[in-house]
Amino acid sequence: MDIKALQAVLQDFADARGWDKFHGPKNLAMALSVEASELLEIFQWLSDDAASRIADDEVSKQHVAEELADVAIYLLRLADKVGVDLEASIQAKIIKNGEKYPAELVYGSAKKYTEY
Template sequence: MTIDELLKQVLDFRDARDWKQFHTLRNLIASTSIEAGELLETVQWKTDGEIDALLHDPEQIRNLRHECADVFIYLMLVAHTAGFDLVDAAAEKLKLNETRYPVEKAKGSAAKYSEL
C-alpha cells in the first residue's frame, strides 16, 4: 500500500464518521502530541534491557506498533490539513539535516548541530 492509498483510507474512515468537524489543525497537532505521549508510555520507567525484551513479546510489540500507527495517522492528517505532502517534507528535512550534521563533524556525536 502506498502512503497516498493509506491517506485515502484514513480520510474515508474519518469522513464516514463525520469527524472532519473535529479535525482542526490545532486539534490534530494536540492529538499527535497526545499519541506521542502514549508511545512514550510504552518505555516509561523501563530499563534498556526491559525495552529490548519488549521487542520479543508479541503483545507488547503489537501495542508499540499501534501507538506508532496512531502517531503516524495523526501526522498524515496534520500534513493533509495544512496542505503539504508529508513524504516531501521529510525528504526536505533530511536534506537540511545533511547540511546541519555533516558526517565529518557529526559522526559518533549526539551533539546538536549548533554545538558541532
C-alpha cells in the same frame, strides 16, 4: 508506503463517521501529541536494556505497533489538512539535516549542531 492513498482512506473513514468537523489542524496536532505521549508511556520506566528488548515480547511489540499506528494516522491527517506533502517534506528535511550534521563531523556523537 503510499501516503496519498492512506490519506484518502483516512479521509473516507472520517467522512463515514462525520468526524471531519473534529479534525482541524489544532485538534489533530493535539491528538498527535497525545498519541506520541502514549507511545512514550510504554517505555517510561524501562531501562535502556529492557527498552531495547521490547520487540522480543509479542504483547509489548503489538502495543508499540498500535501506538505507532495512532501517531502515524494523526500525522498523516494533519499533513493532509494543512496541505503539506509529507514525503517531499521528509526528503527535504533529510537533506537539511545532512547539511547540519555532516557525517565526518558528528560520527558517533550526540551533540547538537550548535555544539561543534
